[in-house]
Amino acid sequence: MTIRRSLRASPEGIEKARRALTQNSLTKKALAEEELKMSRSTVDKFFKGGPVDRRYFIPICERLNLEWDEIVVKPLYEPEAELSHNDGIDIDALVQQVRQQYHDRIQYQCGKMLLVNKLEVDLDDLCVDINILKDIPSQRYSNIFEKSRDFDPTSDDHDHFYLGEERYQRVPGLEVVEDHCKLLVLGKPGSGKTTFLQYVAINCDQGRLQSDRVPIFIKLFRYAEDTKENKLSLLNYIDREFCIQGIDHPQAAEILLQQGKCLILLDGLDEVPEVDSQQALKRVRQFCDRYHKNSIISKPKSFSLKSDRYNICSL
Numbered sequence: 001m002t003i004r005r006s007l008r009a010s011p012e013g014i015e016k017a018r019r020a021l022t023q024n025s026l027t028k029k030a031l032a033e034e035e036l037k038m039s040r041s042t043v044d045k046f047f048k049g050g051p052v053d054r055r056y057f058i059p060i061c062e063r064l065n066l067e068w069d070e071i072v073v074k075p076l077y078e079p080e081a082e083l084s085h086n087d088g089i090d091i092d093a094l095v096q097q098v099r100q101q102y103h104d105r106i107q108y109q110c111g112k113m114l115l116v117n118k119l120e121v122d123l124d125d126l127c128v129d130i131n132i133l134k135d136i137p138s139q140r141y142s143n144i145f146e147k148s149r150d151f152d153p154t155s156d157d158h159d160h161f162y163l164g165e166e167r168y169q170r171v172p173g174l175e176v177v178e179d180h181c182k183l184l185v186l187g188k189p190g191s192g193k194t195t196f197l198q199y200v201a202i203n204c205d206q207g208r209l210q211s212d213r214v215p216i217f218i219k220l221f222r223y224a225e226d227t228k229e230n231k232l233s234l235l236n237y238i239d240r241e242f243c244i245q246g247i248d249h250p251q252a253a254e255i256l257l258q259q260g261k262c263l264i265l266l267d268g269l270d271e272v273p274e275v276d277s278q279q280a281l282k283r284v285r286q287f288c289d290r291y292h293k294n295s296i297i298s299k300p301k302s303f304s305l306k307s308d309r310y311n312i313c314s315l
Helices: 011-023 028-035 040-047 054-063 091-110 138-149 173-179 193-205 220-226 234-244 252-258 274-290
Strands: 112-114 120-122 131-133 170-172 182-186 214-219 262-267 295-298 311-314
Touching: 011 040, 028 040, 028 054, 040 054, 054 234, 091 193, 091 214, 091 234, 091 252, 170 173, 173 193, 173 311, 182 193, 193 214, 193 262, 214 220, 214 234, 220 234, 220 274, 234 252, 234 274
Parallel strands: 182 295, 182 311, 214 262, 262 295
Antiparallel strands: 112 120, 131 170, 131 311
């Protein structure tokens, strides 16, 4: 199977792009030379449905507030059913290639933690043994409000009121990650939810956990901020991150996600401004539903994901 570096806009996509050009009060010349700093011929080729290198195709779509995978000529490559045959692609080799090239990004995002005294420590040194509660029924989210009605603030545990009277054995967090591919991590502010997600990412990156997957750590509040104007999907956002890290394999992000070869860590949805949260949440839900084969760990906002599909754990 050959995966193309060049992409073409479909007739419907070209029409959407033309409308977007008008809505943004742009000309093709201004889009090319002033906005994107690329040649006019590249933009002309885009609007004529000609082959355009993906390095230019995607930025054109982003500037026009379009999602490139919705306007490109389909299919980008063979459908998922045919892709599963690995025809011409060594998936395991691709995983290891991307893991190596994405290593520095994970280390930068998750490798160190800033303490209150402004000293940095390696996460490995700080988080030798993180534990979370295991085997909390995913249905428990539906009973939280009932539990809160019976909560006694003078005697009950403030940190875990949603557990009711039941108590569960605490086990190492990495063990739970190995056992459950979908996790929602709960806990009061400052309990270490973000630190746990970073710890999982580092352990995956260093091969101690799910070494057959690529760890991808996403600060959702930053994603919402970066994509407020161009409405970039999470797939395109990850694809852009891959490109920045020098991963030039065409559609590497899409291929790995389709094959369930990623460990997705979603942090900070509760930090997204309310005005942006609904749109960001919609994109997160669409992403998680579409790429359900992957391991996904999230720090949720008010059980905002489809909690019946996740195991719920508490720090």
